[in-house]
Amino acid sequence: MTPKLVADIEPPYYTAVFTSVRTETxxxxxxxxxxxxxxxxxxPGFLGYESARTPxxxxxxxxxxRDLESLDAWRLDSEHQAAKARGREHWYDSYSVHIGKVERSYSFERE
Structure with a gap:
Protein backbone atom coordinates (compact mmCIF):
# COMPACT_ATOMS: atom_id res chain seq x y z
CA MET A 1 0.00 0.00 0.00
CA THR A 2 1.29 3.44 -0.91
CA PRO A 3 1.30 5.99 1.94
CA LYS A 4 -1.20 8.82 1.45
CA LEU A 5 0.22 12.34 1.23
CA VAL A 6 -1.56 15.50 2.30
CA ALA A 7 -2.55 17.11 -1.00
CA ASP A 8 -5.12 19.33 -2.69
CA ILE A 9 -5.24 21.99 0.01
CA GLU A 10 -6.25 25.34 -1.39
CA PRO A 11 -3.66 28.01 -0.45
CA PRO A 12 -3.01 30.01 1.51
CA TYR A 13 -2.40 27.78 4.52
CA TYR A 14 0.31 27.37 7.10
CA THR A 15 2.83 24.67 7.94
CA ALA A 16 4.65 23.80 11.12
CA VAL A 17 7.77 21.83 10.18
CA PHE A 18 9.33 19.96 13.11
CA THR A 19 12.72 18.35 12.56
CA SER A 20 14.37 16.37 15.35
CA VAL A 21 17.03 13.97 16.49
CA ARG A 22 15.87 11.68 19.31
CA THR A 23 17.69 10.37 22.33
CA GLU A 24 17.91 6.69 23.24
CA THR A 25 15.16 7.18 25.87
CA PRO A 44 -10.64 23.39 13.87
CA GLY A 45 -8.43 24.39 10.97
CA PHE A 46 -6.04 21.45 11.26
CA LEU A 47 -5.65 20.03 7.73
CA GLY A 48 -3.38 17.01 8.21
CA TYR A 49 0.20 15.95 8.76
CA GLU A 50 3.04 13.94 7.26
CA SER A 51 6.14 12.51 8.89
CA ALA A 52 9.27 10.58 7.96
CA ARG A 53 12.49 9.39 9.56
CA THR A 54 15.84 8.97 7.85
CA PRO A 55 18.00 5.88 8.45
CA ARG A 66 -5.77 26.64 7.57
CA ASP A 67 -4.73 29.78 9.47
CA LEU A 68 -2.46 31.12 12.18
CA GLU A 69 -5.26 30.94 14.76
CA SER A 70 -5.52 27.16 14.40
CA LEU A 71 -1.74 26.81 14.49
CA ASP A 72 -1.64 28.92 17.65
CA ALA A 73 -4.37 26.77 19.21
CA TRP A 74 -2.04 23.79 18.71
CA ARG A 75 1.01 25.66 19.99
CA LEU A 76 -0.82 26.84 23.12
CA ASP A 77 -2.59 23.56 23.98
CA SER A 78 -1.63 22.66 27.56
CA GLU A 79 -1.07 18.94 26.83
CA HIS A 80 1.05 19.82 23.81
CA GLN A 81 3.12 22.23 25.92
CA ALA A 82 3.65 19.50 28.55
CA ALA A 83 4.71 17.04 25.82
CA LYS A 84 7.18 19.60 24.46
CA ALA A 85 8.71 20.02 27.91
CA ARG A 86 8.97 16.24 28.32
CA GLY A 87 10.60 16.06 24.89
CA ARG A 88 13.26 18.57 25.87
CA GLU A 89 13.91 16.64 29.10
CA HIS A 90 13.91 13.09 27.72
CA TRP A 91 13.25 12.45 24.02
CA TYR A 92 15.23 14.90 21.90
CA ASP A 93 18.92 15.63 21.48
CA SER A 94 17.92 18.53 19.24
CA TYR A 95 14.99 19.90 17.28
CA SER A 96 13.98 22.82 15.08
CA VAL A 97 10.56 24.29 14.32
CA HIS A 98 9.86 26.25 11.13
CA ILE A 99 6.53 28.02 10.52
CA GLY A 100 5.63 28.94 6.96
CA LYS A 101 2.81 30.36 4.90
CA VAL A 102 2.12 28.37 1.74
CA GLU A 103 1.00 30.53 -1.13
CA ARG A 104 1.26 27.98 -3.91
CA SER A 105 0.83 24.22 -3.84
CA TYR A 106 0.42 21.41 -6.34
CA SER A 107 0.60 17.63 -6.35
CA PHE A 108 0.80 14.54 -8.54
CA GLU A 109 -0.60 11.06 -7.99
CA ARG A 110 -0.11 8.11 -10.33
CA GLU A 111 -3.38 6.50 -11.36
Missing part, protein backbone atom coordinates in the same frame (compact mmCIF):
# COMPACT_ATOMS: atom_id res chain seq x y z
CA UNK A 26 11.86 6.30 24.19
CA UNK A 27 9.72 5.55 27.29
CA UNK A 28 6.34 7.19 26.79
CA UNK A 29 7.24 8.65 23.40
CA UNK A 30 4.91 6.50 21.25
CA UNK A 31 1.94 6.92 23.60
CA UNK A 32 2.46 10.67 23.73
CA UNK A 33 2.62 10.78 19.94
CA UNK A 34 -0.74 9.02 19.69
CA UNK A 35 -2.26 11.49 22.15
CA UNK A 36 -0.81 14.50 20.31
CA UNK A 37 -2.34 13.27 17.02
CA UNK A 38 -5.72 12.97 18.78
CA UNK A 39 -5.49 16.51 20.13
CA UNK A 40 -4.28 18.21 16.94
CA UNK A 41 -6.90 16.29 14.94
CA UNK A 42 -9.63 17.97 16.99
CA UNK A 43 -8.45 21.52 16.37
CA UNK A 56 20.43 8.24 10.22
CA UNK A 57 17.81 9.24 12.78
CA UNK A 58 16.56 12.65 11.61
CA UNK A 59 12.78 12.90 11.87
CA UNK A 60 10.63 15.40 9.98
CA UNK A 61 6.98 16.08 10.75
CA UNK A 62 4.90 18.64 8.89
CA UNK A 63 1.52 19.76 10.19
CA UNK A 64 -0.82 21.77 7.97
CA UNK A 65 -3.20 24.43 9.29
Missing amino acids: PEGYAETGVRMREIVGGI GGIAISIAYF
